Amino acid sequence: MAGHKASGRRRSTAPVEYSRPRAAATAGRRRAQPAPSPVAAAARDVGHKTAIVAAASGMVLTVMLPTTAGATADGPQEAVATSSISAATEARLTFERAGLTSKFDPDTKLKQVMVASGGKAKAIGSEGSLSQPMDELIKTSPFGYRVSPITGYAGELHTGQDYGAPCGTPVAAAAGGTVVEAGFQVGGGGNRIVVDHGNGLETTYNHLSTIDTAVGAAVARGEVLGESGTTGASTGCHLHFEVMVNGKLVDPTGWL
Structure with missing residues (x-):
C-alpha cells in the first residue's frame, strides 16, 4: 500500500505462552505429597513380594491388588482386596498356615448351655x-x-x-x-x-x-x-x- 514502509520483518504466528510470576515466598517450593494410605502401602508390599515369588518360581501369576474403590476425600476408604493365582499344570504350590489347636470341653459347654438358658434349656x-x-x-x-x-x-x-x-x-x-x-x-x-x-x-x-x-x-x-x-x-x-x-x-x- 502507498505510504506504508515495509520493515523487512515477518510477524510470528505462534501463540505466546503467558507465565505467571512466582511469589518470592513460594519460589522454589514444591507441593507436599500426601503420605501413602495403609492400603496403598500394603498393595505395594504385596506387589513386590508377588513379583519376587513369580520370578523365582517361573509361575504364571496374576495378582489383583487391593484398591480403594469408592473412596472419597471426605469419607473413609474402603479396601476391596481380591487375588487370583494361576499356575502351569506341572507347577507345585505350597502354602504355610499358622498352627491352630483347640480342645473341646463338654463340661464347659454344658455349663454354658445351662447358664445361658437360665435353667430352661x-x-x-x-x-x-x-x-x-x-x-x-x-x-x-x-x-x-x-x-x-x-x-x-x-x-x-x-x-x-x-x-x-x-x-x-x-x-x-x-x-x-x-x-x-x-x-x-x-x-x-x-x-x-x-x-x-x-x-x-x-x-x-x-x-x-x-x-x-x-x-x-x-x-x-x-x-x-x-x-x-x-x-x-x-x-x-x-x-x-x-x-x-x-x-x-x-x-x-x-x-x-
Missing part, C-alpha cells in the same frame, strides 16, 4: 452336652406316656429313657458333678444314683445291680458309678436314665 440347644452313660445304648422304652409293664395302666408317664443291657454292664456319669443320692429308692427306681451337675441340671441312674460311689463324691464325666441291673420296679436288666432341669424331668435323648 431346650433339647435343640443341649444336644451333645451329656455323654452316653454306657458304651452301647440300645433304646427300649422311651420317655413319655405308655402302658405300664408293671401295673398295666395306660396313662403312665415314663420319666426317662430305658437302655437294654445285660446285668453288670458298667454305667458312667454323663457329666462331671457331685453325687447327691446313692442308695435304694423305695419308689421303684431300685438302686439309684443322682448326680448334680450344677445350674439346675441333674441326671439319675436307676435299677442298678451295684453302686460304686457315695453321696458327696465328686465324679468326672465318664467315671463309672455302678452296674446295670433289674432292682426295683423292673422287668429285666436295663438302665433307666433320667435328666432333670430345675426338678422337672425332660426327655434325655435331647441331651445325648
Whole structure:
C-alpha cells in the first residue's frame, strides 16, 4: 500500500505462552505429597513380594491388588482386596498356615448351655452336652406316656429313657458333678444314683445291680458309678436314665 514502509520483518504466528510470576515466598517450593494410605502401602508390599515369588518360581501369576474403590476425600476408604493365582499344570504350590489347636470341653459347654438358658434349656440347644452313660445304648422304652409293664395302666408317664443291657454292664456319669443320692429308692427306681451337675441340671441312674460311689463324691464325666441291673420296679436288666432341669424331668435323648 502507498505510504506504508515495509520493515523487512515477518510477524510470528505462534501463540505466546503467558507465565505467571512466582511469589518470592513460594519460589522454589514444591507441593507436599500426601503420605501413602495403609492400603496403598500394603498393595505395594504385596506387589513386590508377588513379583519376587513369580520370578523365582517361573509361575504364571496374576495378582489383583487391593484398591480403594469408592473412596472419597471426605469419607473413609474402603479396601476391596481380591487375588487370583494361576499356575502351569506341572507347577507345585505350597502354602504355610499358622498352627491352630483347640480342645473341646463338654463340661464347659454344658455349663454354658445351662447358664445361658437360665435353667430352661431346650433339647435343640443341649444336644451333645451329656455323654452316653454306657458304651452301647440300645433304646427300649422311651420317655413319655405308655402302658405300664408293671401295673398295666395306660396313662403312665415314663420319666426317662430305658437302655437294654445285660446285668453288670458298667454305667458312667454323663457329666462331671457331685453325687447327691446313692442308695435304694423305695419308689421303684431300685438302686439309684443322682448326680448334680450344677445350674439346675441333674441326671439319675436307676435299677442298678451295684453302686460304686457315695453321696458327696465328686465324679468326672465318664467315671463309672455302678452296674446295670433289674432292682426295683423292673422287668429285666436295663438302665433307666433320667435328666432333670430345675426338678422337672425332660426327655434325655435331647441331651445325648
